[in-house]
Amino acid sequence: MNPELTQKAAKRGQEVFEQEADALKAAGARLGEGFERAVEAILACRGKVVFTGMGKHGIVARKIAATLASTGTPSYFMHPGEGAHGDLGMVASEDLVVAVSNSGNTAELLGCVPYFKRNHNVIIAITGNVKSELARHADVVLDIAVEREVCPLNLAPMTSTTVALAMGDALAVVLMERRGFKADDFALRHPSGTLGKRLLLQVKDFVKDGRNPVVRENDTFEQAMAEITKANLGGVSVVNAEGLLAGILTDGDLRRIFQREAKRDDQSVRSVLGRRVSELMTPNPMRVSEDTLAVKALNIMEDGKRKIFVLPVVDGAGKPVAMIHLHDLVSAGV
Numbered sequence: 001m002n003p004e005l006t007q008k009a010a011k012r013g014q015e016v017f018e019q020e021a022d023a024l025k026a027a028g029a030r031l032g033e034g035f036e037r038a039v040e041a042i043l044a045c046r047g048k049v050v051f052t053g054m055g056k057h058g059i060v061a062r063k064i065a066a067t068l069a070s071t072g073t074p075s076y077f078m079h080p081g082e083g084a085h086g087d088l089g090m091v092a093s094e095d096l097v098v099a100v101s102n103s104g105n106t107a108e109l110l111g112c113v114p115y116f117k118r119n120h121n122v123i124i125a126i127t128g129n130v131k132s133e134l135a136r137h138a139d140v141v142l143d144i145a146v147e148r149e150v151c152p153l154n155l156a157p158m159t160s161t162t163v164a165l166a167m168g169d170a171l172a173v174v175l176m177e178r179r180g181f182k183a184d185d186f187a188l189r190h191p192s193g194t195l196g197k198r199l200l201l202q203v204k205d206f207v208k209d210g211r212n213p214v215v216r217e218n219d220t221f222e223q224a225m226a227e228i229t230k231a232n233l234g235g236v237s238v239v240n241a242e243g244l245l246a247g248i249l250t251d252g253d254l255r256r257i258f259q260r261e262a263k264r265d266d267q268s269v270r271s272v273l274g275r276r277v278s279e280l281m282t283p284n285p286m287r288v289s290e291d292t293l294a295v296k297a298l299n300i301m302e303d304g305k306r307k308i309f310v311l312p313v314v315d316g317a318g319k320p321v322a323m324i325h326l327h328d329l330v331s332a333g334v
Contacts, residue, residue, distance in 0.1 A: 016150045020162050023146045027163045030143050033168070038124050038140045041173050042073060045122070047094035049075040052083065054106045056157040056164055061100040064168030070182040071172050080108040088115045098124045102144070102160045104132020108254055113137050116215075126167055128160050142167055203297050203313055204290035206329065207322040214239055214320055219245055221257075222273035224249050235310035237320040238281045244318040247281030250310060287312045290321070298329045 042049055049068060053061035063076060068075040078087055089099065097116050101109050104127040114125055117137065125138035128145040135141045144163045148154045175181075213231035215224045217240055227236045228251065238247035257280055261272045286304070288297045288311055301308050313322040 005288040019150050023163055024166050027144055027146070027166065028170075032273075034140055034142055035170070038142055038171065041096060041122050041124065041140060042171070042175060043178060045094070045096040047074075047092050047096065048122075048303070049073055049096050049098060050091050051075060051077045051098045051100065052080050052109060052112065052147045053100035056082055056106050056161050057100045057102055059165045060161050060168065061098070063165065064098070064172070065166060066101070067172045068175065069184065070104070071097045071176045072174050072179045080106070080112050082111060083112045083115075084108065087113060087229065091119060091121060093119050094119065096122045096124065098126060099138070100126045100136055101132075101134055102157060102164070103136040104129040106134070107133060126164055128163075139203055140290050147264055176252075182279040201332070202290065203288050203292045203324060205331070206324045207290060207313060211324075212320060212322045213237065215249075215277055217241075217276065217278035217281075219277050220273065220279060221275050223272070224277050224281075225254060228254070233310055233323055233324075233325055235323060237312045237323060238277050239320065245281045245285070245287055245312055245314050245320050248285035248310075248312060249277065249281050250308070253280070253282060285312060287318075287320075288324075289314060289316070294329055294332070297324065298326070301326050301329075 016275070024030045047309050049065070051061040051065035052058070058077075058079065064135055065077040067073040078090060083091075099109055099113075103123065110133055113123070113134070113263065123138045123143065124140045124141045125132075127135055128143070129144050130137065130141055144160060144167055146159045146163055149156060149158045149160060154183075211231065211233060213227045213233060213236040215227050215236050215238055217238055224236050224238070228249065235248055235250040237245055238249060240246040256270065258269075286300050286308065288300065290313055297311055301311055307326075309326045311324050311326075312320045313324060315321050318322075
């Protein structure tokens, strides 16, 4: 690889970023009454927000529609070419239309305008030509004009699509804030996404029948080992006479106990196995309730001085009802 060519490529790439950043700042500085009217119109819409556009700006329109749909504003994308062949029937009279076109004179888009007008749809135009045919028919115009594209030929839509995308993001942010849209609302719309899992899944979603290994404080270490092996979870909850969680023993504890006791001349394996659990357990262990968010349980297991792999689940009285394993949470994508 030629270092000189690499440096030139990086410098040219930096220039593209700078030029697009300048275009974004200029477009942002032009925001005013039109943007405020667009926000109010969308908030007042009793139907859905229908985005439409052709080519690269159509792709941007599709992305903005997806962003709004996931952040509290029911939206979808309609291809104007398909619209002219029947899909206009999807647009109800209570819907609002956002048409994205840099030139504002895209034939396929303009072909749909008469239907929108007769259907009494509010039209918001996101365009780089405020004097275009689209702008003339629109109720609200959002200006995304740029001095030139970063394309060396000034032909391929690059800067203009960046500004159009930013305009959509600006609308989405303001609408989210005006609607009081919260992280929980976002999670409800993304149940399979990482954020959705982190905000929605609770410990009870990972509780499985029969996964509640328990021994009593007065049981022997040997009995605790047998219960750990039987449950195959890597740990056992220890309860007191009232059945409340008092301690825990894990696979890691077993290794540390034998390593420690093996250094003592007065101990044998038999004597260690016969000792009371209360003498060897970790007292007052971390625990969670079934209603605890799974991500909080994960943080408890991972962020302590020492990573733990099992966590007792207790009821309101403090009695263990289950045990969850770190791998269950991680494998679920929490």
